[in-house]
Amino acid sequence: MRGAALTTASFVLTAAVVGHAYYQKKQFYPSVVYITKSNPSMAVLYIQAFVFVILMGKLVKKVFFGQLRASEMEHLIERSWYAVTETCLAFTVFRDDFSPKFVAMFTLLLFLKCFHWLAEDRVDYMERSPVISVLFHLRVLTLLLFLGTLDSLWVNFAYHSTLTKGATVQLVFGFEYAILFTIICSVLLKYVLHTIDLQSENPWENKAVYMLYTDLIMGFIKVFLYTAFVAIMIKIHTFPLFAIRPMYLTMRSFKKAVNDIIMSRRAIRNMNTLYPDATPEELASMDNVCIICREDMNTACKKLPCNHIFHTSCLRSWFQRQQTCPTCRMDVLRASVRQIQQPPAQQPQQPQQPQANNMPQPGQAMPPFPGYPFGSHPFSREQDSPMLPLEVLLLHQGSRNLPLLEVTSNSPRHRLLKSHRQRHLLLSTSKSFNFSSRDYDRAIYNYHRCTAGCTRYSTKCNAWDAWNASHATIYDASSFSNDATIWFTQVTHLA
Amino acid sequence: MSGPEGTCFEGGVFPAKIIFPTDYPLTPPKMKFTCEMFHPNIYSDGRVCISILHAPGDDPMGYESSAERWSPVQSVEKILLSVVSMLAEPNAESGANVDASKMWRDERELFNRRAKEIVKKSLGLDKTDTS
Numbered sequence: 001m002r003g004a005a006l007t008t009a010s011f012v013l014t015a016a017v018v019g020h021a022y023y024q025k026k027q028f029y030p031s032v033v034y035i036t037k038s039n040p041s042m043a044v045l046y047i048q049a050f051v052f053v054i055l056m057g058k059l060v061k062k063v064f065f066g067q068l069r070a071s072e073m074e075h076l077i078e079r080s081w082y083a084v085t086e087t088c089l090a091f092t093v094f095r096d097d098f099s100p101k102f103v104a105m106f107t108l109l110l111f112l113k114c115f116h117w118l119a120e121d122r123v124d125y126m127e128r129s130p131v132i133s134v135l136f137h138l139r140v141l142t143l144l145l146f147l148g149t150l151d152s153l154w155v156n157f158a159y160h161s162t163l164t165k166g167a168t169v170q171l172v173f174g175f176e177y178a179i180l181f182t183i184i185c186s187v188l189l190k191y192v193l194h195t196i197d198l199q200s201e202n203p204w205e206n207k208a209v210y211m212l213y214t215d216l217i218m219g220f221i222k223v224f225l226y227t228a229f230v231a232i233m234i235k236i237h238t239f240p241l242f243a244i245r246p247m248y249l250t251m252r253s254f255k256k257a258v259n260d261i262i263m264s265r266r267a268i269r270n271m272n273t274l275y276p277d278a279t280p281e282e283l284a285s286m287d288n289v290c291i292i293c294r295e296d297m298n299t300a301c302k303k304l305p306c307n308h309i310f311h312t313s314c315l316r317s318w319f320q321r322q323q324t325c326p327t328c329r330m331d332v333l334r335a336s337v338r339q340i341q342q343p344p345a346q347q348p349q350q351p352q353q354p355q356a357n358n359m360p361q362p363g364q365a366m367p368p369f370p371g372y373p374f375g376s377h378p379f380s381r382e383q384d385s386p387m388l389p390l391e392v393l394l395l396h397q398g399s400r401n402l403p404l405l406e407v408t409s410n411s412p413r414h415r416l417l418k419s420h421r422q423r424h425l426l427l428s429t430s431k432s433f434n435f436s437s438r439d440y441d442r443a444i445y446n447y448h449r450c451t452a453g454c455t456r457y458s459t460k461c462n463a464w465d466a467w468n469a470s471h472a473t474i475y476d477a478s479s480f481s482n483d484a485t486i487w488f489t490q491v492t493h494l495a
Numbered sequence: 496m497s498g499p500e501g502t503c504f505e506g507g508v509f510p511a512k513i514i515f516p517t518d519y520p521l522t523p524p525k526m527k528f529t530c531e532m533f534h535p536n537i538y539s540d541g542r543v544c545i546s547i548l549h550a551p552g553d554d555p556m557g558y559e560s561s562a563e564r565w566s567p568v569q570s571v572e573k574i575l576l577s578v579v580s581m582l583a584e585p586n587a588e589s590g591a592n593v594d595a596s597k598m599w600r601d602e603r604e605l606f607n608r609r610a611k612e613i614v615k616k617s618l619g620l621d622k623t624d625t626s
Binding site: 070127197208291292293314317318321322324326327329 | 520568
């Protein structure tokens with residue numbers, strides 16, 4: 001509404017200015033001269049040009065995107081503010097070349113950047129949207145073609161201008177458009193990957209890998225471009241302050257891409273080489289449903305060091321995103337390092353520890369605490385810290401319909417008190433299992449008391465090493481109300 | 496989803512949509528209330544902001560530990576449970592709706608009244624129970 005009013009106002013003003021000039025001078029040429037000589041008229045015309053740019057943007061948006069989603073709008077506004085700030089910073093570097101043409105070129109750059117971001121968001125959205133129409137494909141393809149052509153034209157223009165006239169502000173435009181061109185390339189690659197994925201009936205397992213590599217390569221090119229740009233700018237002008245933020249962001253995302261690839265490769269390699277295949281007995285002893293795909297596990301299953309079993313293919317897809325156990329969030333990379341480093345140290349303790357996959361059955365008494373199989377201690381550096389990490393998480397094993405209480409310890413102890421939400425979650429489930437909030441509070445209280453005393457204890461006994469383990473064990477909530485309090489009390493006595 | 500008993504959202508029936516990505520359960524679904532909501536952890540457009548619906552990589556608020564994030568173990572039931580508990584106990588520290596967070600923290604009475612209005616609206620508009 002306000003936009004429409006402003007647009008109308010600017011049109012009326014322009015009409016008034018032009019009308020006034022023509023009324024005064026009666027002829028075309030003198031009126032043009034009159035307008036260009038008069039500063040207020042020029043101001044009005046500049047505003048009009050700006051309004052035209054916005055209208056143009058709206059038109060292009062309508063043609064290529066239709067209605068923008070709320071998140072796209074939010075992204076766009078957030079990024080535009082940064083871009084505007086950086087453009088203003090760039091003006092300070094090139095204050096000598098400052099002219100309307102120069103401003104117009106920066107505006108155009110900003111304008112095109114907006115559409116690059118929108119294209120990026122739109123293609124990312126492909127993965128999540130249920131139906132992709134033909135119109136969508138048509139729009140994305142023409143948009144990418146259009147933007148790609150513009151970018152390459154500008155790069156070409158900037159290159160020739162730099163060759164003939166030496167390094168001017170065109171250098172900045174050249175680099176900016178080159179960066180935009182890499183964005184277009186990566187969007188296109190992602191679009192192709194998404195399209196292939198959508199065409200096939202089954203989920204495409206290797207897509208995540210290709211996505212990672214796309215990010216890696218594009219990240220590398222961008223980092224290279226930015227570094228070259230900054231180096232050249234320092235050499236001929238001054239330090240390009242306006243390029244710092246994007247450069248930092250690019251480097252960070254490149255580092256993340258490299259990291260992701262290395263980590264996921266390592267996790268998958270570990271899975272293939274180190275982790276044992278689950279034996280049929282192990283599968284039979286627990287309910288053999290893979291928690292990732294919720295289907296039965298018969299063959300091709302792997303057991304992680306934390307004794308959780310999944311399908312190999314499900315694990316592979318998960319490791320491409322995260323290198324933790326889906327159930328207990330144990331860091332598999334850290335765990336395998338530990339396995340390799342300290343096998344002899346673990347061996348002598350094994351006999352006194354019952355097997356970890358002997359999970360207590362509902363109603364069955366808990367095993368005595370000392371030496372209870374918590375695995376080895378991964379956080380030896382935290383051993384003497386007074387802040388024993390601990391957190392109570394409620395895990396729900398959907399197939400069995402029994403809420404399981406898992407005690408994991410990988411965040412500072414005080415978080416426990418802070419995480420009201422989890423507490424509530426626990427309470428809300430506990431209602432249906434006759435597990436009163438008082439039981440819970442008592443357990444937590446005891447748990448707390450024992451953690452307070454843990455520092456003295458940790459140096460003496462293995463039991464506290466167990467507390468330090470990233471993954472403690474899983475208890476059945478139905479037996480928790482009786483046994484866990486006893487268990488916690490035992491722990492307190494030990495402490 | 497019905498508002499939890501004993502809270503200011505008690506009695507309300509709030510329709511919501513859960514949108515699952517194609518690679519679910521490897522990436523979290525999104526949940527969005529399709530009715531008007533006024534709550535510190537719900538964006539004004541209805542999107543729900545809770546840590547278990549966030550993928551471990553991105554951290555929009557910059558404070559969540561990875562232990563609270565999405566993992567394939569989470570089920571739809573648990574998401575709903577978390578959202579119910581979120582309705583009962585808003586987390587004002589990570590406000591998705593800043594106005595609501597502020598009101599919840601400073602002017603609880605006003606917030607409760609506002610929530611009651613939302614409840615009434617939800618009953619008047621849509622009676623389908625999605626939870």
